Amino acid sequence: MKKTQAIKERLNAHREMLEKLATLKQELEFAEESYGSTRAIDYSGMPRGGGDGTSQTERVVLRKIALEEKVRQKEKEIADDWATLETYVEQLAPAETLVINLRYYYGAEWREIALRLYGKRRDYDVEADKYMDKVFKTHGRALLNLSELFTPPPQ
Numbered sequence: 001m002k003k004t005q006a007i008k009e010r011l012n013a014h015r016e017m018l019e020k021l022a023t024l025k026q027e028l029e030f031a032e033e034s035y036g037s038t039r040a041i042d043y044s045g046m047p048r049g050g051g052d053g054t055s056q057t058e059r060v061v062l063r064k065i066a067l068e069e070k071v072r073q074k075e076k077e078i079a080d081d082w083a084t085l086e087t088y089v090e091q092l093a094p095a096e097t098l099v100i101n102l103r104y105y106y107g108a109e110w111r112e113i114a115l116r117l118y119g120k121r122r123d124y125d126v127e128a129d130k131y132m133d134k135v136f137k138t139h140g141r142a143l144l145n146l147s148e149l150f151t152p153p154p155q
Contacts, residue, residue: 004143007088007150011104014081018107021074028071031064088149096142099135110135 002008082105089100095117102108102116110132118124118131 004140004147007143007146010085010150011100011146014078014085014104015107017074017078017081021071021078022107024067024071024074028064028067031060031067034060088146091149092142092145095138096145099138100142100146103139 085104089097092100098117099113102113103110108116114128114131114135115124117135121127121131124131
């Protein structure tokens with residue numbers, strides 16, 4: 001196993017939590033939009049199945065409430081998880097801390113990180129690949145340094 005494998009897996013697990021939260025928020029947004037939409041009145045007189053005795057609006061409201069609770073729980077889980085990781089990340093060099101925070105706390109993509117770090121440089125547009133390499137090297141150093149600090153929990 002590579003020296004950095006344990007910390008990489010740990011950071012990626014945090015990033016997956018961010019993705020799950022984003023998915024929950026998207027569904028919540030859809031539920032909120034659905035809640036406000038009206039349905040056409042059916043004048044056909046044809047009976048419809050009773051289902052579970054709740055209307056579509058009631059089901060959407062109940063789902064929305066459940067999603068709001070899931071979002072709150074996931075946000076707390078993410079905050080608690082990052083608080084643990086942050087004790088290690090704070091010990092890194094400033095550039096390494098920034099790359100790790102952008103990538104794993106904010107969930108930024110590599111190009112976005114390079115743009116944030118080096119985008120104001122005059123040669124950025126021409127040398128973007130060179131700056132991407134710098135980001136990758138900084139990330140690699142950060143992982144090596146974190147692997148020295150991080151002790152994975154026993155399995």
